[in-house]
Amino acid sequence: MIALGLIAAAWRDRPLTAALHTLMMAAGVAVATALLLFSVQSDRRLAHDARGIDLVIGAKGSPLQLVMAAVFHIDVPTGNIALADAQRIAADPRVARAAAIGLGDSVRGWRIVGADAAFFALHEAAPAIGRLPEAPMEAVIGADAARRLGLRPGDSFHGAHGLGEGGDHHDEDYTVVGVLAARGSVIDRLIVTPLESIWATHGAPAETAREATAVLVRTKTPFAAMALKQEVNTGTTMVAARPPEEAARLFSLVGAGADAMRGFAVLLIGLAALSVFAGLLSLLRERRGDIALLRAMGATRVTVFGALLGQGLATAALGAGIGIGLGHIAIEAFARMSSQARELGLTGLSAHPGEFVIVTAALGAGLLAALIPAIGAYRVDVAQTLSEAP
């Protein structure tokens, strides 16, 4: 209790120093927290979205781009493939399920996907209200998209050309026939219509010239996925990619940046601890007389030790609390401002057990920083110090 009062007094006495130390600690913890939330949430979202899809086959181009466009619905597609090629893959005996999809249109930034019933089976999606689309220009809306667009069965809407917001509008009307039950995956954010709708809105090509953007494939065995990938990549003009491999590649690409940020966070926390150490050490030097006086007034060694140690710990705890809050606010603000962040499923409103580790590290740094000054306070020679001029 007495130590707590002394800590509060020390803070009131030097509010700027205390605020600076606390803010430095908060900055380090905030960067670490934001980084943790970003990597954990985007990792989980990507793994979840790609579940059940062993292989993606699309037009020649970057496999990473293909996966990002056709599975995660973040990037633009590499091009189109002939529907006949897609159907040939679907007919392969090693394929358990295949869904050809057509991309290219959107509604106020929410993507329209042309697909058949196999697509819903791959995503294990079923309507919560209404039914799945059966005829061209019918559409079923993912749970998130329906809520944000305010669309319900019976409503109609215009598709816009392009995947961003504000493309040219098509004249044709889509009719909403159902809303999908929330799956917690990418399908919650999609609008699904038969492939025929896509062909119809893009100039209805002849039956033989029909195209798709990609084929999503679930194979019977993991080995089949690898064999099929090999065959497609060497024997055709198409590209096959495995979502887990590409997701891993993506993380190794952003991994270098993440490592740098992690190093930065550690550096900030370390600097904060160092400044706490320097502050407490100079406090010990300047206020040696006060510590001796405290002892002369009857405070024990343990009390003065605790007062200094507690000061470091309290600075770290306050900084960590503020930092955790700032980290969550930063991620939430990012998610609200950027649609890419939203696609990655980022939210500042959920916590992760890893934050406990960050807080523990910050408290440990504060404790370590205060330890040497606290030992100095513990060992102050009271009689000697009181005999010296203050």
Added chain:
Amino acid sequence: MIAISNLQVSRGGRSTLDLPAWRVQAGAMALVTGPSGSGKTTLLHVLAGLLRPDRGSVEIDGVAIGALAEPARDAFRAGRIGVVFQTQRLMQSLTVTGNLALALRLARRSADRRRMTDVLGRLDIAHLASRRPRSLSVGEAQRAAIARAIVAGPRLLLADEPTSALDDAHAEAAIDLLCAEARACDATLVVASHDARIFERFDTRLSLERSS
């Protein structure tokens, strides 16, 4: 009140105090004199339990303070002994009231605002209650330091050279205050000083020689 026998204290291998016997009655006003280096401050530190004697016994109120473990000595000091130093030591990070409240809490007493106001009023510094020590004059700080030393109602009040930095009028006033406050809380007063101006104010005197 104080009973010392065969006391020997050495610091850094040198004997700094050698006192065969000394007794002070409860409620007495005692003066310890001697040239600098004769061990006046050492004696006060031993009485305060800040230094442990190498030999001999020191009893205060029947308690052999030299034989207590350090935490027990700390608690004894907090509850029963008030110390006024040569330079007016106060906690710099606390207000005058904060210093008094801290002394009360260390003595395991509640920080009773009325008691603090009473003490400050008696010392004529009630208006300085919320000031920081560094904004006080020397005389004001001395009064605040005395208030801090007596607020918890000590049985023994120790003062180390309380007048050395003061002119005649202020030295007189400081001794008046110490004696009055010691009497007011029924405490025994021990002052260590080489200030000849105040000698005749004390009934019990101890003269220390520089140890060889």
